[in-house]
Amino acid sequence: MKHSLPPLYVSHGSPMIALETSPAALFLDRLGPAVEAAFGRPKAVLVVSPHSSTRETMLLGGLRHEAIHDFGGFPQALYEQRYDAPGAPALAAEIARSLAGSGVAAQSVEASGLDHGIWTLMKRAWPGADLPVLPLTLVPNASPARQFALGEALSRWADEGVLIIGSGSLTHNLRRFFSSPNAHEGNRELPVSPDVAEFQEWVRARGAARDWEALIDYRRQAPHAALQHPTDEHWLPYYIAAGAGGRESPAVRIHASVDAGMLAMDAYAFGPQAARLAEALGEALPA
Template sequence: MQTHSLPPLYLSHGSPMIAIETSPAAQFLDRLGPAIDCTFGRPRAAVVVSPHSSTRQPMALAGARHEAIHDFGGFPAELYAQRYDARGDTLLAHAVARQLGEAGIPTQAVDASGLDHGIWTVMKRAWPGAEVPVVPLTLVPTWTPAQLWAAGRALSALAEDGVLVIGSGAMTHNLRRFFGPRSVPEGQIEPDVAAFQDWVHARGTARDWPALLDYRQQAPGAALQHPTDEHWLPFYIAAGAGGEVSPAVAIHRSVDAGVLAMDSFAFGPHAGALAAALA
C-alpha cells in the first residue's frame, strides 16, 4: 500500500557509536528506512528533533545542504571519519516555522546547516545514501512534556503530507550508570530499567497520555533513568504529531549494557502498518 501519510517516530540513538556498531538498535534502524519506503513510499523529507541541538525557542534550520557534525569526544577514529551529506529543504523549514507560529509557538527559520549526532546517526542507518532531505528542528529542553506535545500537534499536518517527523533521543539515559560498574551480570537488564520500559509501553498502549505527560511523577524511577530528561523529551514531539486517538506502538525494544534502553515507537493511525512491516 502506498500512502502520503507517515507515522511520526521516536527513535533511540543512544551513543554516537550506533553509526558504526553492530547492535540490535543499529540493526533495527537498518531495516527501518526500507520498511518505510516499501510500506508508505519514501518520505519527501524528515523533520528531526534531537537533544543535541537546543535553543531557548524553536529554530528550523533552513540550509540547502547539511553535513554531519562530530559533536562528541573520546571515540574511535573510525567514527570521526563518518560523513553524512544530506539535502535540506528551505521551503519546508519555513513551513515548519509558520505552522508552529500559527499555533502560538514562536519559531524562527534560520539560514543555518548541520546535523548533530542525534540526527545523522539515525538517518545514516535508515537511509545511508542520504536519499531523504532533512530539516533539523531544535529542542527547547526547558519545556514541559505538554508544551512539546503541543508543538508536535502543530506539526501533525506534515505527517499527513509525506514528511516524516522524528524525535531522536534515548529511552533511558543515565550515563553515570552506563560508564560505571554493573550490578547485574553481562547480558541482563537492570530491573528498574525494565520497570521504566514496561510502564511506558503499557501507558502508550493504553493511550494514557495524561500519565505519560506526567511521567516525571508517575513513571517508576523516572529521575534515575533520566537525571536530566532532554533525551526523553523528543518523545512528546513525535507523540503529539501522531495525536491522542491512536496508541503508541512499539517498533523496537532493546537495552545496551543493561542500563541504556534503546526502545523506539511509532504514533498515529499508520503506526501499526509500520510495526507489521518491521515484524
C-alpha cells in the first residue's frame, strides 16, 4: 500500500552534529532507517535550509552535490567530512514548473552544493550518500504565511515519494549562546532555561491542536518568541514542512532535546502519516 511521506522539520544545530553523539545526532541516525521501514525508500529528499537563501525560491538542479564547509572555527576533523550525493535535475525542473503553476515564483537552476544545514543531517540519516538530494533555497524575508503557502504548493510531491525536510533550529539565539560562560564550551548538561521550555511547549501544543493561525502569528503569540529567534530564518522552514503536511493533521513531535540549556533541537512530522513515522521511530512523545 502506498503511503504519503510525512514532511519533516528537523533542527540541525551546530555543524558538529555531523560528528557528535548528542541526543539530536543519535535521533538523526535512526531517522533514515525509520523512514524506510515505514514508507520505503524515498524517491528523493527535498531539503530547505536557512544557510542557502535567495530572493526567489530556487531548486538546485545539479547532477551531483558536495558538502560545503560554510563555517569557521571548528575542529579539523569536521572540515574533512564529505558528503557527495546525487542530485535530481529533472525533478527540480518538474517541481519548479508545478510551483509556478500554483502561483509560486520559483525556478530550477543548474547549481550544486549542500550547505551544512543539509549535509550534516543527511550524513547522519543516510550516510551512504546514495539518495538524490534536492536543495530548495529559503526566501528569508517571506512571512510565515507565505512559507506555509509554499509548503502547501509542495504537498503533492509527498505523494510522489519525495521526502520534504525543513532544516533549521527550534530555538536559535546564537548571541545568547556565545555570551554564556559555559554553553559554548561543550557543556550539554546545563539546565534547560525556562523560557526555552515554554517556547518548546507552546509550539508542541499549538501544533498538536492544528492551530496554524497561532503558529503563523508566533511572533506576537508565542512566549519569548523574539528571545528564541532574534531573526527567524532558522524557524521559517517549519512552516514549509507544516504546509506540505496540510492543515487537517496535527503536528507530531518526534524528537525533543536541548543543547547547552538554550538550543532546542526538536523535530516534527506533519501530515496524515506523521504518527506512523513516530511509531517507527519508537519515539512518539506525549501529546
